[in-house]
Amino acid sequence: MLNIDRTEEPGRCVLRLRGPLRLSDARDLFERALHQDCDRLILDFTASEVEDGALFALAELLGQAHLRLAVRGLRQRQLRLLEYLGAARPAGL
Secondary structure, three states, rough: EEEEEEEEOEEEEEEEEEEEEEEEHHHHHOOOOOOOOOOOOEEEEEEEEHHHHHHHHHHHHHHHHOOOOOEOOOOOOHHEEEEEEEEOOOOOO
């Protein structure tokens, strides 16, 4: 089961995911990301196992939302997948 904890850091808020991110969770995570009231949002996948299908669906949804978004905790292969889908590699995370 996916758990999402929200914390605030200077100038940004962080959604920390714990547990597996499945395809069925992608839309819920997207909705939660959309409703964050912060200038910059970080999705922290450090404690989560991410299915490729869920990452693909999430990337498509977030790509249409135009959020100031960064990610951390993804594997190099997953970052390459995001780049292939048109997402920029986050700097400094």
